[in-house]
Amino acid sequence: MVKSFIHASKIRHAARKRKHHSKYKTLRKLIEENAYKIESSKPLNGKLFKYWKNRRRLFSKIDSSSIYMTDELWFSVTPERIACFLANFVKACIPNGEKILDVFCGGGGNTIQFAKQFPYVYGVDYSIEHIYCTAKNAQSYGVDDRIWLKQGSWKKLVSKEKLSKIKYDCVFGSPPWGGPEYLRSDVYDLELHLKPMGITKMLKSFLKLSPNVIMFLPRNSDLGQLSRATRKILGPFAKCKVLYVKENGYMKGIFCMWGECFFNYEPGTQGNNGVELCSEDEKQEKGETTVATKDKSVDIYDING
Numbered sequence: 001m002v003k004s005f006i007h008a009s010k011i012r013h014a015a016r017k018r019k020h021h022s023k024y025k026t027l028r029k030l031i032e033e034n035a036y037k038i039e040s041s042k043p044l045n046g047k048l049f050k051y052w053k054n055r056r057r058l059f060s061k062i063d064s065s066s067i068y069m070t071d072e073l074w075f076s077v078t079p080e081r082i083a084c085f086l087a088n089f090v091k092a093c094i095p096n097g098e099k100i101l102d103v104f105c106g107g108g109g110n111t112i113q114f115a116k117q118f119p120y121v122y123g124v125d126y127s128i129e130h131i132y133c134t135a136k137n138a139q140s141y142g143v144d145d146r147i148w149l150k151q152g153s154w155k156k157l158v159s160k161e162k163l164s165k166i167k168y169d170c171v172f173g174s175p176p177w178g179g180p181e182y183l184r185s186d187v188y189d190l191e192l193h194l195k196p197m198g199i200t201k202m203l204k205s206f207l208k209l210s211p212n213v214i215m216f217l218p219r220n221s222d223l224g225q226l227s228r229a230t231r232k233i234l235g236p237f238a239k240c241k242v243l244y245v246k247e248n249g250y251m252k253g254i255f256c257m258w259g260e261c262f263f264n265y266e267p268g269t270q271g272n273n274g275v276e277l278c279s280e281d282e283k284q285e286k287g288e289t290t291v292a293t294k295d296k297s298v299d300i301y302d303i304n305g
């Protein structure tokens, strides 16, 4: 498709072909060792145990197919039902869309679900181990023929305009929140703690590639910062839609959406796949951290409402 991406079904071939490049050497080694393959029935120790207990929520095929995860991925993969909900949502909003870019593809949680809905899905991650995991997991889900992957740092790729040859219908990113410590303070500072850059720069970089942008951010994100970033880049009347997403009664994070196509979604057309979305009022009732905002550029949306 595009030369600089590796087709997920051909990682073995890519690793063999580019023999002398160090990252491909690593990739070849990972493939040879069948590294990071999870034995679903074998409990993980220490702090990963609680993630292992919920492993079927991350990948429903974890018992029946080969799933690959690094330690970091245990706490950063988007749970399958949430990723599936989002992919359905995007499909409902952009029914004729074809190309999705998943900026921090990790273990493929989102990439795989997008590939079930869209024919061309591009994944970027600076970890070659994670690129490998995404490719292997996509093979297990039978969607590797729709996925193209690229290893590299987002900052570099976007500044060198390495990705701009493709016209993406939507750019999605679940950036690193800085580990499970993101809940230590009541309000998550999106300029200071989001990696690899603050929300304003991140949004700007995503919008370079598509007018339709989605980010998966911490549930305690500072909505004021979100609003200011939106206005700074898109003007005083621009909006950002914010969806609070819960799974099994637990608030998992927020989807922040920019782009006209996301504002007129009809709830229920795709089903919500067991994922509950709730409004700011409900969030308060349930005693969750609330970020007060009177700012109209942030729109709280309740799909069940």
Ligand SMILES: C[S@@+](CC[C@H](N)C(=O)[O-])C[C@H]1O[C@@H](n2cnc3c(N)ncnc32)[C@H](O)[C@@H]1O
Pocket (backbone or CB within 6 Å): 076, 077, 078, 079, 103, 104, 105, 106, 107, 108, 109, 110, 111, 124, 125, 126, 127, 130, 152, 153, 154, 155, 174, 175, 176, 177, 195, 196
């Ligand atoms: C929260 S995880 C994404 C999880 C993914 N959505 C999934 O469901 O598997 C964040 C990912 O960003 C990658 N990452 C961190 N910094 C990066 C950077 N500067 N450029 C590209 N990728 C980066 C990490 O390697 C990690 O895989």
